[in-house]
Amino acid sequence: MGKSMDFSLYLVTDRGLIRDRALVSLVLEAVRGGVSAVQLREKSCPAGEFVQLAGNLKDRLAESNVPLIINDRVEVALAAGADGVHIGQEDIPYHQVRSMLGPNRIIGLSVNTYAQLMEADRTDVDYLSLSPVYSTKTKKDTKEPFGLEGLRKARSMTQKPLITIGGVNKQNLASIMATGMDGVALVSAICAADSPEDAARELADIIRNIKREQNHAVMQHQ
């Protein structure tokens, strides 16, 4: 897998939203639709079950080359052979996670303020997730949203891959991507969709079109 990850359409799982459907097959449907990275987030699952679920998903994702990132639980990522870990500001400090995971696994970090962004920019963390863009009901905590202007400002502050999460949907996706994000992370727009595959495909198409236009504009400048 290496670290050349495609951040375009980054799915974050939430079993609370998937209704009476199996998580692994739902994720695989979403990958068929165009999801390019998957973060498995489980807040209350026993560690043994989490490892099994992650290992199973990792096996099933193998042929798609889509990386599996584990939310928070470093030891679950190690035990399941996942590609990386995503941590938040309240999780284990980045440098400790890096020393446990080694140099080759991906580490992503959520940042909620510009100060956190600047601090993270000085580390070798692999990507940053700005959250939230907008207010959302998925996460209980209420942090000041970045907004589109905030995303542009953040983009100017770091060369690291940037994604953003929190209130992204197909209506606002184009304007979010236009701020220079490498991708967007979504929870409910895919997990709660009647067809996760169709939902992912529609979102992936929008992202592909935007990226094509951006590349075109860059080429015209050259």
Add this chain to the structure above:
Amino acid sequence: MGKSMDFSLYLVTDRGLIRDRALVSLVLEAVRGGVSAVQLREKSCPAGEFVQLAGNLKDRLAESNVPLIINDRVEVALAAGADGVHIGQEDIPYHQVRSMLGPNRIIGLSVNTYAQLMEADRTDVDYLSLSPVYSTKTKKDTKEPFGLEGLRKARSMTQKPLITIGGVNKQNLASIMATGMDGVALVSAICAADSPEDAARELADIIRNIKREQNHAVMQHQ
């Protein structure tokens, strides 16, 4: 610390029981009273806070030579420099925990049945915790209690250090220790006590007396 751990009076923490008291100072009081090992158990604390709490407790326990064991969270134990990890049957499988922790850290495993005990006996897990002895309200799950006869039977099945948890108190402590346990693990009898130090001292005295009598009996046989 090495692996020569004194299992006599093994405190398992529960912040839900300590009322309006600070956890670290409560544990240190209990250690002054005679607690010989501490397991930090946190089921819903963010990982970063858990690491801080564990690191702080580890520092404060350093001079007492009392080992700090972390419940379940291998990465928290690694990040905080704790002495080991205690896992249950629903946590990450033992051999994976061992490969993450290396040979020198302590790993304890909860066993709820004789089959689990026999399986664990074939591994190099450092100690086993039989649970429960009696029915208890601390843990929500309801497993068949071992009872005193069950503890004696378990004792005959393994040479590994054995402790037991679940309904132990000062009234039944002597008869539990008489079955050949290396120690007992307690939650509420210490965490909920008005004076954790006095509670620990009273329990430690009972254990010391029993062990003295047992040694005496052994010497008379020789």
